[in-house]
Every structure is written in C-alpha cells, then in structure tokens.
Amino acid sequence: MRIIFLPQGLTVLLCFIVWPFLMVAAALICTRLPDRFFNYATWFYRAHPWEKDGEIYERWFRVRRWKKYLPDGGSLVKGGFEKKKLVSFKKDNLDKYLLESCRAEMIHWLAILPFWMFGFFTPPIVILYMLIFALAVNLPCVIAQRYNRPRIVRIIRADRI
Numbered sequence: 332m333r334i335i336f337l338p339q340g341l342t343v344l345l346c347f348i349v350w351p352f353l354m355v356a357a358a359l360i361c362t363r364l365p366d367r368f369f370n371y372a373t374w375f376y377r378a379h380p381w382e383k384d385g386e387i388y389e390r391w392f393r394v395r396r397w398k399k400y401l402p403d404g405g406s407l408v409k410g411g412f413e414k415k416k417l418v419s420f421k422k423d424n425l426d427k428y429l430l431e432s433c434r435a436e437m438i439h440w441l442a443i444l445p446f447w448m449f450g451f452f453t454p455p456i457v458i459l460y461m462l463i464f465a466l467a468v469n470l471p472c473v474i475a476q477r478y479n480r481p482r483i484v485r486i487i488r489a490d491r492i
Contacts (some may be wrong), residue, residue, distance in 0.1 A: 335452040342453055350451070350464075357441035358404060361385060361434050369433035376433045384481040388474050398475040404438070414479070423489050429480060436476040439469040478487055 337345065371377060378384050388394045405411035412431040418424065446461040453461075 332450060333452065333454065337452055345452060346449060346457075346461075353445045353448070354442045358438050360441065361438045362473065364434075366410055366430055369430050369437065371429040371433050376436065376480070378477070378481040378484075382477065382481070384485070385478040388478040392474055394474055394478045397471070398478070401475055404435065411418070420486065420490075422490065423485060425483055428483055429487075432476045432480050436473050439472045439476075444471045 369376070377436065381387065388404055399415070403413050403415040405413045414428060414431055414435065420426075430449045443462075443465040446465045447458060450458045
C-alpha cells in the first residue's frame with residue numbers, strides 16, 4: 332500500500348539506494364549471529380530427499396556451468412571465508428565451509444524478503460518487479476550453496492571411513 336508519494340525520478344533513485352542497503356543489512360545480521368544458527372545438519376540447511384543431494388540443481392539449472400561466475404561475498408568482508416574455491420580439504424576447513432555456506436544461504440533468503448517494502452513508495456506493480464529482481468539476484472546464490480553443501484558433506488563422510 333503506497334503511503335509515500337515522491338517524484339518519479341526520486342522514487343527510482345530510492346529503489347537503487349534501498350536495495351543495496353537491505354542486502355548489506357541481511358549480510359550484517361547474519362555475520363553477527365552466532366555460528367550455532369548455521370548448522371548444516373538442521374532441517375533448514377540439510378539436503379532434502381527431493382534435492383537428491385544437490386543433483387536436482389545440476390539437472391534443472393545446470394549449476395556447474397554458471398556457479399563460478401557468482402560473486403563470493405566472503406571475499407568482500409575482512410576476515411571473511413571465501414567459498415569459491417576450497418583451499419584445503421582438512422576437516423576444519425570443510426567444517427568452516429559448511430558453516431559459511433549455511434550463513435551465505437541465509438543471507439540470500441533474508442535479502443529476498445524485504446521486496447514488499449517498496450510498496451510503501453512505489454506503484455503496486457513495482458512490488459512484483461522487486462520480487463522478480465530479488466529472486467533473480469539471490470536464488471542463484473541459494474542454489475549454488477544447496478548444490479555444494481551435500482558434496483562437502485560427502486567428502487567429510489568419505490574421510491571418516
């Protein structure tokens with residue numbers, strides 16, 4: 332429900348300012364949450380049967396072809412954990428990867444949620460555009476995390492045998 336009416340140019344400018352702010356806010360929230368919130372074995376993060384250990388993302392979206400082009404937010408934050416390439420296959424590093432993969436997934440889910448806020452200062456149809464934008468920007472990152480995580484879990488389990 333539009334309650335703020337601004338000139339069209341200012342409205343467009345505000346959209347370009349608000350989105351980065353909301354995405355950074357999601358990242359800041361998740362980087363400050365304790366690690367216990369990002370356990371890969373919990374229901375939200377673990378691979379569900381329908382995902383077939385992440386292979387559904389390769390079959391439907393061909394994730395292996397394009398995931399290398401996604402930005403790695405871990406490299407943007409001082410002391411952040413880069414997930415683009417594994418630097419070590421030691422258990423500690425793989426465990427850290429799983430943790431940060433869950434954190435990255437949550438950041439992207441949270442970055443999708445505020446699309447509706449644009450309805451306060453834009454025409455109603457813009458809310459739909461903002462949802463499409465939020466999904467287009469964030470779902471590829473979620474898909475990449477959900478594809479990679481089961482592969483890392485398999486590496487850890489194989490090492491235990």
